[in-house]
Amino acid sequence: MNKFFVILAFFVAGFPVWASTPGQIFEQLHRAAREVAPGFSASAQRGEALFRAKLGTGEAESCMTCHTPDARRAGQHFRTNKLIEPLAPSANQARFTDMAHVEKWFRRNCREVLGRTCTAQEKADFVAYMKLL
Numbered sequence: 001m002n003k004f005f006v007i008l009a010f011f012v013a014g015f016p017v018w019a020s021t022p023g024q025i026f027e028q029l030h031r032a033a034r035e036v037a038p039g040f041s042a043s044a045q046r047g048e049a050l051f052r053a054k055l056g057t058g059e060a061e062s063c064m065t066c067h068t069p070d071a072r073r074a075g076q077h078f079r080t081n082k083l084i085e086p087l088a089p090s091a092n093q094a095r096f097t098d099m100a101h102v103e104k105w106f107r108r109n110c111r112e113v114l115g116r117t118c119t120a121q122e123k124a125d126f127v128a129y130m131k132l133l
């Protein structure tokens with residue numbers, strides 16, 4: 001078959017060729033965390049604590065400020081009021097399928113809430129929690 005149609009088929013099906021699964025994204029983040037902290041094991045419980053922590057060190061109080069206390073529900077940006085689709089992959093199959101997108105938003109949102117970027121361990125914990133929802 002013509003290459004063009006194979007590529008087109010992927011787009012029509014909604015599965016870009018470079019897409020990953022949340023499981024693969026998690027594995028990649030977990031490996032990165034183990035590189036900086038050998039023996040590290042991700043914890044969904046710590047991920048939930050990060051999601052719920054009210055730190056007040058950044059502009060937004062917590063992740064829940066925009067993503068609501070239930071990441072399976074749609075949220076709203078606290079400044080722009082823009083709708084944010086659910087963060088949990090069980091409620092939104094586009095989530096955690098594109099590492100560049102995931103890293104970009106971790107960078108932005110961790111700064112927004114924590115006033116710093118998240119560590120590799122925090123990212124692995126967070127995705128462990130999201131996968132569990």
Ligand code: HEC
Pocket residue numbers: 050051060062063064065066067077078079084085087094095096097098101102105106109110112113114126
């Ligand atoms: C100021 C509002 C806001 C806050 C606070 C916020 N987020 Fe987000 N988040 C967004 C927006 C906007 C997007 C991207 C829009 C979209 O993809 O729907 C997003 C997307 C993400 C994504 C991308 C997931 C994917 O695969 O699409 C991750 C990861 C994420 N947020 C993590 C966090 C974490 C962790 C926190 C808390 C430390 C947090 N967010 C706090 C607004 C926020």
